[in-house]
Structures are given as structure tokens and as C-alpha cells.
Amino acid sequence: MSNKVIAGVAVAVNTEGFMTNPAEWTREIAVEVAKEEGIGELTENHWKVIDFCRSSAENGKSPTLRTITNGTGLTTKDLFALFPKGPAKKVARIAGLGKPEGCV
Amino acid sequence: MKTLLILGAGTGGTMMANKMAQKLDLSEWRIVVVDKDETHYYQPGFLFIPFGIYGPDDVRRSKRRYLPQGVEIIFSGIERIEPEASRVVLSKNSQILYYDQLIIATGTRIVPEETPGLKDAGWRQNVFDFYTFDGSVALSKFLRRWEGGRLVVNVAEMPIKCPVAPLEFLFLAHAFFVEHGLRDKVEITYATPLPGAFTKPRTAAVMGDMLKDRGIHLESEFMISEVDNTRQVVSSFDGRELNYDLFVTIPVHMGSTAIQASGMGDALHFVPTDRQTLQAKKWPNVWVIGDATDLPASKAGSVAHFEADILTENLLCAIDGLHPEAKFDGHANCFIESGFGKGFLIDFNYDTEPLPGKFPMPGVGPFDLLKESEANHWGKMMFRWVYWNMLLRGAELPLETQMSMVGKHN
Numbered sequence: 001m002s003n004k005v006i007a008g009v010a011v012a013v014n015t016e017g018f019m020t021n022p023a024e025w026t027r028e029i030a031v032e033v034a035k036e037e038g039i040g041e042l043t044e045n046h047w048k049v050i051d052f053c054r055s056s057a058e059n060g061k062s063p064t065l066r067t068i069t070n071g072t073g074l075t076t077k078d079l080f081a082l083f084p085k086g087p088a089k090k091v092a093r094i095a096g097l098g099k100p101e102g103c104v
Numbered sequence: 105m106k107t108l109l110i111l112g113a114g115t116g117g118t119m120m121a122n123k124m125a126q127k128l129d130l131s132e133w134r135i136v137v138v139d140k141d142e143t144h145y146y147q148p149g150f151l152f153i154p155f156g157i158y159g160p161d162d163v164r165r166s167k168r169r170y171l172p173q174g175v176e177i178i179f180s181g182i183e184r185i186e187p188e189a190s191r192v193v194l195s196k197n198s199q200i201l202y203y204d205q206l207i208i209a210t211g212t213r214i215v216p217e218e219t220p221g222l223k224d225a226g227w228r229q230n231v232f233d234f235y236t237f238d239g240s241v242a243l244s245k246f247l248r249r250w251e252g253g254r255l256v257v258n259v260a261e262m263p264i265k266c267p268v269a270p271l272e273f274l275f276l277a278h279a280f281f282v283e284h285g286l287r288d289k290v291e292i293t294y295a296t297p298l299p300g301a302f303t304k305p306r307t308a309a310v311m312g313d314m315l316k317d318r319g320i321h322l323e324s325e326f327m328i329s330e331v332d333n334t335r336q337v338v339s340s341f342d343g344r345e346l347n348y349d350l351f352v353t354i355p356v357h358m359g360s361t362a363i364q365a366s367g368m369g370d371a372l373h374f375v376p377t378d379r380q381t382l383q384a385k386k387w388p389n390v391w392v393i394g395d396a397t398d399l400p401a402s403k404a405g406s407v408a409h410f411e412a413d414i415l416t417e418n419l420l421c422a423i424d425g426l427h428p429e430a431k432f433d434g435h436a437n438c439f440i441e442s443g444f445g446k447g448f449l450i451d452f453n454y455d456t457e458p459l460p461g462k463f464p465m466p467g468v469g470p471f472d473l474l475k476e477s478e479a480n481h482w483g484k485m486m487f488r489w490v491y492w493n494m495l496l497r498g499a500e501l502p503l504e505t506q507m508s509m510v511g512k513h514n
């Protein structure tokens with residue numbers, strides 16, 4: 001666990017770079033982290049997903065892709081287009097949440 | 105007369121019917137069980153059928169045989185639950201059943217239709233599942249005649265039942281091809297949405313090495329988007345393509361259609377359940393056991409078994425107007441068959457991942473944890489007998505409900 005300055009704010013992150021306190025998150029942080037993830041600009045659909053994840057997070061953990069598609073009406077394909085490669089992890093990082101609870 | 109209604113007479117429902125019939129005063133309580141299917145399947149046996157280790161009759165029995173006297177069974181589909189009115193609508197004659205307490209034990213089902221192309225022409229020709237009785241029997245017929253080629257095994261989405269079963273399938277397939285002199289003619293790939301071979305880090309590392317030693321290629325973070333059986337290709341959302349001659353799928357899992365129709369579940373129709381008391385989060389007279397819950401515990405028979413002890417205690421408390429106090433810790437205990445007469449054992453809960461060491465079991469143990477041994481294989485084989493003769497009937501097993509750290513080391 002360490003601190004990292006993102007968009008001018010010091011926030012707590014874990015070894016994988018996920019924020020550990022969702023309350024420290026700001027929209028400016030999202031823009032900055034998105035850039036780190038190779039997403040230059042956050043469009044309306046990006047925000048729709050980010051806002052959905054923020055509002056349906058449980059214990060600070062981001063929801064699964066299935067919950068996101070169900071809740072936003074976007075398809076898995078859309079999510080891969082918006083957040084290429086690993087949308088579940090990318091959205092979690094950008095939204096200042098932990099990885100979706102590991103399924104067992 | 106009050107009614108305890110149990111939906112589903114699989115592993116969890118049958119255990120609960122037996123336990124509650126022993127505990128409740130049957131002059132005050134009527135116990136009713138509903139299931140659409142008259143046959144009880146020993147699902148862990150589906151793993152062995154494709155390789156001819158078990159035959160169909162090793163894994164099926166009549167459901168009625170495992171329910172005690174005094175318990176009523178109705179064979180019918182369950183249409184939906186109306187929790188606000190404490191009643192359930194059956195498919196047969198739209199019969200309505202009222203309950204005082206309800207146990208949901210409707211498990212999970214595979215939904216191959218969720219993956220585009222999966223149920224097209226190749227289904228049960230060169231595309232198989234082994235999570236159903238019909239699927240595993242069809243695959244056994246195919247394997248008897250197969251002369252080799254590219255085998256791709258894929259998990260479509262988590263969670264799945266018995267998350268170690270795909271690995272066991274791979275180990276057994278490897279052993280089967282070696283024993284039939286075919287191994288050099290078969291290319292095996294395991295494509296999983298997980299970042300490694302398993303969900304829990306230490307087990308993932310051990311299992312990852314096992315795959316490597318057997319020459320099985322691991323394709324991780326593979327989120328399947330579609331199957332094209334004319335080209336014999338599976339694709340992932342990030343643009344990867346895998347060619348196959350034989351495709352073995354562990355399809356998307358969802359809760360029962362009855363949960364879906366009742367709107368009581370989450371996005372996958374699993375019922376939001378208190379992780380400790382096993383009470384449905386929204387309805388105090390509804391309880392959930394086994395694969396039907398949304399708990400972050402394995403969907404496994406062993407988990408349902410540990411849950412049954414907790415649920416019995418809590419249900420009896422609630423019936424007496426007391427607060428449910430018994431707490432489930434997420435305990436799971438799984439033998440992992442690794443082929444050539446050997447196996448692994450893992451034991452874990454919500455908070456502690458599987459650790460190496462020894463697992464004590466009076467009479468038969470100890471078993472090696474997170475390590476390959478012949479005893480573990482015999483443990484797995486013995487489990488079928490224990491399942492039919494003790495577990496379903498609600499007998500006490502020499503296993504502790506709460507996970508214990510005895511014998512484990514970090």
C-alpha cells in the first residue's frame with residue numbers, strides 16, 4: 001500500500017495501482033487514470049459506465065462485466081470498444097474502485 | 105399446520121429435507137419438496153463419464169429414495185415464487201403452494217445460448233459440455249472414436265459450478281490420451297477468462313505448473329465472444345482466435361428460470377443472500393442454500409453440505425422467534441483429480457485461500473493439501489459412496505463445518 005499523486009491529489013493505492021479508498025476519487029482523477037490506460041478522452045458512454053460502477057459498487061469493489069451490461073444497456077462488445085483489452089479491470093481503476101470481487 | 109417448502113431436490117434440497125425432518129415436529133409442520141426431475145444425478149461423476157471411468161448408472165438414482173418418510177414430494181416445474189405473498193406457483197396445473205418458511209435450493213444451470221454460435225450445428229457433434237448428464241455421455245461416445253486433433257477447453261464466464269472441474273477435465277484428458285497412445289496427436293488449449301489457471305493465487309500457481317508439465321497451453325483472460333463452427337474457430341472480445349477440432353465448453357451459468365421469472369435474483373439470477381446466516385437479504389422467511397446463492401463461495405456440493413448445518417440451526421432459531429446466530433464462513437473442501445490415479449485436496453473459506461499442509465480426517469486421513477497424492481484420488485473416489493449413503497441423508501460426516509487451520513501452514 002502506498003500513496004500516489006493523481007491530478008494533484010495524493011491518494012492511497014495498492015501494489016497493482018488500484019485506489020483503495022473510493023472516497024478519495026474525483027472526476028479529474030478519472031480523466032488522468034484513463035490517459036494512463038491509453039484512453040485519451042472520456043466520452044458520454046465512458047461516463048455512463050463509470051457512473052454506473054460508482055453507484056453500484058459494493059464494499060468498494062467494481063461490479064462484474066455482466067452487472068455493467070445489465071445495468072447500462074451497453075453490450076460486452078461496446079465495453080471492449082470503450083475500454084480495450086480488459087474492460088472490467090480498466091473501469092475499476094478509472095472509477096477508483098477495487099477489482100471486481102474474484103469469483104470462486 | 106405450518107409448511108416448510110423446499111424448492112429443488114438436488115444436493116442442498118435433499119440434505120435439508122432430511123435434516124429438517126429429523127428436527128421439526130411433524131405433527132405441527134408439513135415438509136414439501138418440489139423438483140421437475142425424478143432422477144437425482146451425482147454431478148461430480150459427470151467429470152469421469154467422458155473418459156469411461158464411470159458409466160451412466162454410476163451417477164443416477166431415484167430422487168424419492170433419498171427423501172425420508174413424512175416428506176411430501178411434488179414432481180413439477182416451478183414457475184415462479186411470489187415472496188411478498190409467501191407462495192409459489194408450479195407449472196403443473198398452475199398449482200399454488202403457500203409456505204411459512206421457504207428454502208430455495210434450485211441450483212444453477214448452464215445457458216449455452218448466451219454465447220453466439222455455441223449451439224449451432226456442432227453442438228454435441230464436435231462441441232460438447234460435460235456439466236450435464238447428456239453432455240458428458242455424448243462426449244464419452246465422441247472420445248471413444250476420436251483420432252486426435254486440436255482440443256480447446258473454455259470457461260465462458262465466472263462463476264461456474266465446481267471451479268476446479270475444468271482443470272480436472274484437462275488432467276484427465278491428458279491422461280486418457282497418453283493411455284490411448286494419442287497424446288502426440290492432440291494439442292490441448294485451456295482458454296479461461298481468469299488471469300491464471302484458478303481463482304486463488306497459490307492454487308493458480310500450482311495448477312499452472314501442472315498444466316505446463318502436461319504440455320497444456322493456457323490462454324488466460326480469454327473472454328469468449330463467439331463460436332464459428334464452419335471455420336471451427338472460437339474468438340474472444342479482444343480479437344484472439346483459437347482453432348479447434350473438438351471444443352469442450354463450460355457455458356455461462358445462471359440461476360433457475362424460477363428465480364428469473366420471480367425477479368428475485370441478480371444479473372445472473374442468483375439470489376442475494378446474507379453471507380453468514382444464509383437468509384435471503386430481502387425476505388426474512390426465505391432461505392437459500394447451494395449454487396442458487398450469490399455468495400462469493402465455491403458453487404460446490406461440499407459448500408452446500410457445510411451450509412446445511414448452518415441453515416438448519418438458523419431456520420430452527422427463526423421458527424422459534426429467535427435471531428439466527430450461526431455463521432457460515434464460506435468453507436469449501438474439494439478433491440482435484442489429476443489423472444493417473446492421483447489427486448489434490450484444497451480446503452478454504454471466504455478469507456483464507458487454499459494452503460499447503462495436512463488435512464486431518466478421523467478414520468481415513470490425513471490427506472495432503474495442495475499436493476498431489478494417491479490418497480487424495482481415493483478420497484475423491486470414496487466421495488461418491490459418501491454422497492449417496494451419508495451426505496444426502498443428512499448424516500454427520502467427520503468434517504468440521506467451520507474451516508480449521510489445524511495442519512495448514514503458510
Ligand SMILES: Cc1cc2nc3c(=O)[nH]c(=O)nc-3n(C[C@H](O)[C@H](O)[C@H](O)COP(=O)(O)OP(=O)(O)OC[C@H]3O[C@@H](n4cnc5c(N)ncnc54)[C@H](O)[C@@H]3O)c2cc1C
Pocket residue numbers: 111112113114115116117138139140141146147148149150151180181182183209210211212234235236265266269360361362393394395396403404405406407408437438439
Ligand atoms: C462436472 C461437475 C463436477 C463437480 N464436481 C464436484 C466436486 O468434485 N465436489 C463438489 O463438492 N461439488 C462438485 N460439483 C458441484 C455440485 O454438484 C453442486 O455444487 C451441487 O450439486 C449443488 O447443489 P444444489 O442443491 O445447490 O443444486 P443441484 O444439486 O443442482 O439441485 C438443483 C435442483 O433444483 C431443481 N430445479 C431447478 N430449477 C427448477 C425449476 N424451475 N423447477 C423445478 N425444479 C427445479 C433441479 O432439477 C435440481 O434437482 C460438480 C458439478 C459438476 C457439474
